[in-house]
Amino acid sequence: MIVVMEAGAPQTAVDHVVKLVREFGLVDHVIVGTDRTVVAAIGDKRNVDKSAIENAPGVEKVVPILAPYKVASREVRKEPSTIPLGARASVGGGGDVAVIAGPCSVESREQLMEIAHAVREAGAVGLRGGAFKPRTSPYQFQGLGEEGLELLAEAREQTGLAVVTEVMSIDQVELVSRYADVLQIGTRNMHNFNLLVACGATDRSIMLKRGWSASLEEFLLAAEYIINAGNPNVILCERGIRTHETYVRNTLALGIVPAIRRESHLPIVIDPSQGTGHAYMVPSMSRAAVATDADGLLVEVHADPEHALTDGAQSITPEAFAKTMQDVSRIAEVLGRQLQRLA
């Protein structure tokens, strides 16, 4: 941490800051510059609320130097982590590109099985589908609940696909863990710290979606909550951020792929469906995601998007998905990778 003093701050103010720095158990180091004095505070005290120093007289600002995350960072683990996607697939570790696809919501056996077989055929290794749905409005379809979980498990039985499904609250964690290979924490719950900790106590892999307006730091700190609670199997998922743009539902920030590579050993997967909100953009953004060297994709597929109960506008058909898989497979090859197949 660097404490920047105001221009002309008196020596008493500098001394006071030095005193505060020492109270925090940090070592001070005063540098007198041409325009102002800075106090560098040395030591690793990630749990201290250092911003409080900002309130001290004569302080202009406090600049953190250390990233606040640790176990999610490359400093602690240099090699990229490989996270299981059920028994027959995985994501990350520099391995093959893993594609997870399926409907936004599980709506019925017929709907789910048709899509599951189709995406399996096209090369997916995981099946997504919501049984518990976080909906902006209380009047919207809220998901089939446990019945949906049973259908997902049945689809896994039939296809071998790993099941990825959302868990919205702590009391659902045990139930969903019985059926799912991967527990998804949705964008609206990225900062639901109690849920993060509860998922950290399971043995399932966790797909953590970035919050609408979360920073990279906050995203990795959310992962850190899960890992700290005992579960190292975290998959990061970028699904678009909220900006001023209106031609998309969210702005897909693909720069996060190289940034996460640089900062963390965790795999990063891209959701081009939520990440755009429009079916016509999903193929091009899927290709772009794989071209950035992302570890996988999470794609919404529906056989009859016009009648989907949720997210119809951003679901692509099985045919469009199959074509996209061909394209991303060839793009993966350009990067020396390939699409992952079920083991």
Add this chain to the structure above:
Amino acid sequence: MIVVMEAGAPQTAVDHVVKLVREFGLVDHVIVGTDRTVVAAIGDKRNVDKSAIENAPGVEKVVPILAPYKVASREVRKEPSTIPLGARASVGGGGDVAVIAGPCSVESREQLMEIAHAVREAGAVGLRGGAFKPRTSPYQFQGLGEEGLELLAEAREQTGLAVVTEVMSIDQVELVSRYADVLQIGTRNMHNFNLLVACGATDRSIMLKRGWSASLEEFLLAAEYIINAGNPNVILCERGIRTHETYVRNTLALGIVPAIRRESHLPIVIDPSQGTGHAYMVPSMSRAAVATDADGLLVEVHADPEHALTDGAQSITPEAFAKTMQDVSRIAEVLGRQLQRLA
């Protein structure tokens, strides 16, 4: 809902949209314009995912007309609602301006009682203070838990102030309800729908903070979740949104006060502490909030901000708070209101 067809969309595409509209149980109304045809769909079906029509051939876009919220809106209830702040105060209903103040976190009996008496003295009617703290990092102070709640109740005993404190997860709802007058749902949990429903089942007032990047619609729909679950006592709280600005921790969007007035009967309270992130801005933004005609303030006060365990940078001292109260009292008078006093 208005479905806008592409220029030159064939009649078959229009007919198909009409068919979809009817399938949704809505009445269609086709208008042929100079450049394109639009299909107006009439009827109140808030639970339909109409965006799915966007996927139909020849459709350019779908424009919603009705606001998606209902019980939170002025259409359903024209008079502004008055929400209890414990037994001796209230917020909203066009009544006096209610100020809630206190430390970010409950740290100790001594700390809390000192601040509680000070803010009571200065004219507050509610005491804020976190016992369960949502922290971005797992390494930060997480709150005193039930001990903190006990201290808050003791402070109420001593001062008469209503207790406002955060509930982070469903399993805390019952516990916190035993001590608090108002359950606060934090910005990070505005979209934690299960928590909203759980709070909707209590008889406590609920202080609902707007999500970092929530829209006005999403904010009111979150309130709608609580009201629908049986609890009409929702207080809305604006605490700043995330933008590109870096001289503030959040950008305090005060335009939401007149906007909420126009759309909803629920009271709106402003948090100038979270809403700026810097103590030096809190007095001016408190004044601005009351000048917009907000129903109340939620202010972080700490007797020793340099040593606060959380949010020290944005906490003002009891002295600064007392001065601010004098100013906002006079500004309230300009609007024909006054600061509320404990009954």
Add this chain to the structure above:
Amino acid sequence: MIVVMEAGAPQTAVDHVVKLVREFGLVDHVIVGTDRTVVAAIGDKRNVDKSAIENAPGVEKVVPILAPYKVASREVRKEPSTIPLGARASVGGGGDVAVIAGPCSVESREQLMEIAHAVREAGAVGLRGGAFKPRTSPYQFQGLGEEGLELLAEAREQTGLAVVTEVMSIDQVELVSRYADVLQIGTRNMHNFNLLVACGATDRSIMLKRGWSASLEEFLLAAEYIINAGNPNVILCERGIRTHETYVRNTLALGIVPAIRRESHLPIVIDPSQGTGHAYMVPSMSRAAVATDADGLLVEVHADPEHALTDGAQSITPEAFAKTMQDVSRIAEVLGRQLQRLA
């Protein structure tokens, strides 16, 4: 500037950074911390593109310490500046609150004179009105040009109000300077550096509007361009930033008032019309702006908003303006100020 090295960066990398720092004419100061080494670079070289050091091997990031602006800052001039608003009024310097009002565009003599007299009556000291209009679409009304300027001058003749009007390009500077007391640089031109320099060569006061998504630093650097070019009479104007919010045309970021006070000696004026986009919000946001201690207001007033050629949705009537002036006058008194009257 602080150069933060990656954890485990080799000594050769540190040495290379030290070499680069010295090449820039800065003095290096190496601090070895517990986790990583930082190199502080001391000296005032605002014209160096220091970010280039980010590319050196082993560098994690570069953190600037000094604000990049100088003549606009409080460090150079401690006392707040008073900027002339024509011959009979001024803004800033801790003096009375100056209100500038008028139509978005000058449309006709009749329209302008009616409004000018009305706002004069209500207590304004300046008259705004566009003769050259920056319009998003080439098909929209582009302003009356010189005829509009003549009408503004005539209105000044009749009312004594200072004329504030926009200049959109260098070739208009001389012409507009002949008629106007204050040249306004619009939000879309805040980064039109050539225009800033051209305005800096005039003897008119300059009203500089903040860009849609400009940072505080960029805003002050734009002012710095004008001052450096020889014109110290810069008035800053906040008019809302672009965010995800859709219930407003722009999000009015009032926190900038205390921030500018802290950083700069220049006055800051608020535009609640552009800053919200809706007439119904203008009175409350005008009050809020004065409550923050802003130096003035810039308000769009139109006698027949439904038929205004531009910005009708955000123009208030002379009656609403008169009521707002009464309210802001009383709020100014709370802060020990009053509304400025024409000398």
Add this chain to the structure above:
Amino acid sequence: MIVVMEAGAPQTAVDHVVKLVREFGLVDHVIVGTDRTVVAAIGDKRNVDKSAIENAPGVEKVVPILAPYKVASREVRKEPSTIPLGARASVGGGGDVAVIAGPCSVESREQLMEIAHAVREAGAVGLRGGAFKPRTSPYQFQGLGEEGLELLAEAREQTGLAVVTEVMSIDQVELVSRYADVLQIGTRNMHNFNLLVACGATDRSIMLKRGWSASLEEFLLAAEYIINAGNPNVILCERGIRTHETYVRNTLALGIVPAIRRESHLPIVIDPSQGTGHAYMVPSMSRAAVATDADGLLVEVHADPEHALTDGAQSITPEAFAKTMQDVSRIAEVLGRQLQRLA
């Protein structure tokens, strides 16, 4: 345009809106819904400020239906346009992917020629390089001016590359047109309408960069200004938008590529250098851009980024550029395209 009335708006209010609609020369069409009445206004009056109707009594909101742009839209021209890049290359029209590369600024003959030959060797068809530099601070390097233009022309002589360089103000247009094949309008000037019109009067191709926070509509309307002024040769360039993200200088919004394809016949080129701000992200984002099916790239290349006078942090070396070109060439093939070579 659709005018949505408030619930319970009286018939007199509806009648008044109908009257306003007719005054605008539009045809009204009243639809009485279950919750509220809407008035559809039919006709093409793009130059009317319809928002004014928002101010009429009983009006809730006004929803535009028609896109405000015309000559830039696919409705007017269905086939994608091919825009010349000097005499030997072009961009758009569904043709080969055009890559333009070079230094941020022209610094010296030696610097420019070295880079020009290197990017030519790697397969670029255009040379970028700023002679007039828009700089946030007046203390930064402002470019070599005409000397820089002469060097660019000399580099074209030696390599055959088309010259793309920025024009910052109207008085530079004639001078820059003498040297450059493509006039670049920078992101800060996208809304400098007078400059747009001045560029529209030249016979040079125009590279129009999207403003920091411009919407898609505003971007196309800026193009419309140029086309309307007589110059149809507009190349759109996405260079990242300003968001809350801090690990990038700008957030590269690649979803704009499919969106522009759908809305406009103009080519869209991606700038991954400005679009991220960090050299280490440029290769992956270049690949992603081509994978979205963008028409070209604009890449900053510098042989000694650590000593670049401008934008060193985001400039890649000729070696990194050559590798990136190999990758994007193979990705283009996946989409049935190839990298364009000089004719």
